[in-house]
């Protein structure tokens with residue numbers, strides 16, 4: 001029942017109308033399909049995507065990856081059990097033979113690895129989250145909602161990529177999503193009234209793009225006002241994905257922000273003031289992707305969660321380096337940054353064992369496939385980020401509702417078994 005009979009792939013489209021890969025793994029128990037996400041604000045140390053670089057889709061086609069799956073990978077994996085995830089993933093890594101997964105492609109490997117995982121859940125007749133997490137799986141993650149977008153993912157002039165609201169005081173994930181939705185509606189009214197209707201156009205992750213806004217503090221003010229107008233200040237905290245590499249210039253070693261340039265020290269001071277003035281509990285990629293030292297200093301200076309995304313790229317070696325230097329205290333986990341499910345799980349385990357919290361994350365390019373929600377629950381991460389509106393985002397929330405219903409009384413909202421997050425458990429208010 002568990003033997004791989006066939007692996008097929010297809011070129012499909014993501015939310016940006018860009019091609020990506022859908023991989024199907026067939027066993028006697030049935031077919032399982034997984035879609036591959038794609039980043040835009042990518043870390044330079046991520047696994048390499050293989051794209052066709054020809055005339056179709058401006059070179060973004062993935063027909064070569066489709067052929068790689070069907071002609072190179074499928075013959076090697078046929079006959080093996082989908083229950084041997086680690087072995088299958090090791091085979092993929094071995095076949096590829098590069099640090100950056102550039103032979104087969106990080107996207108190709110991610111598709112096959114995830115489709116095998118889903119086929120394993122099908123063969124085990126278990127929901128995906130339970131197949132990943134086992135019998136005691138019970139934690140529904142705190143969602144981080146990217147309500148106002150900047151950086152590479154939007155047309156706004158804000159330097160920070162994501163200005164998030166975080167319902168840490170909600171009682172359950174369904175309440176968390178409802179409260180956040182109401183904040184989103186309220187915020188929409190404020191944004192439209194003050195920055196014009198065009199500011200309601202959304203970015204890649206479904207957050208607003210207030211036109212003319214250049215200071216992250218103005219974005220946080222808007223979010224706080226929306227929260228306060230609803231009387232929800234006890235339920236919410238704020239957070240940001242700065243994605244600082246996007247406005248860092250390695251030649252001058254300066255950050256270009258709000259019409260000026262800043263040194264690392266200037267930026268560290270800016271964060272200290274920010275955290276003093278706003279209920280900010282988490283900062284992702286506050287410094288550029290190779291500044292382990294700066295991350296360590298900030299982690300030392302602030303009492304907030306400091307997440308490494310482009311810094312760690314879900315890569316156990318880079319996480320190891322971060323742990324040794326005290327850089328950050330949280331891992332952003334994106335499967336396609338590293339390639340296989342096994343490596344991503346190893347990254348999560350390494351982080352958790354060393355007191356780092358884990359936030360399972362979407363990419364700005366996604367499809368309606370909901371493995372992400374299951375992964376967040378299965379890994380007991382306690383945190384998920386998956387944007388805010390647009391179907392490829394809301395489908396993740398809809399899946400969390402299903403999992404919540406499925407878990408019933410056994411489900412808990414928040415911290416995760418590792419309980420590493422520095423801002424305390426869900427249920428505590430600020």
Ligand code: PGA
Nearest residue numbers: 038039040041042363364
């Ligand atoms: P990406 O952006 O998916 O485009 O990399 C999301 C993030 O930086 O977290």
Ligand code: ZN
Nearest residue numbers: 241243284309
């Ligand atoms: Zn990021």
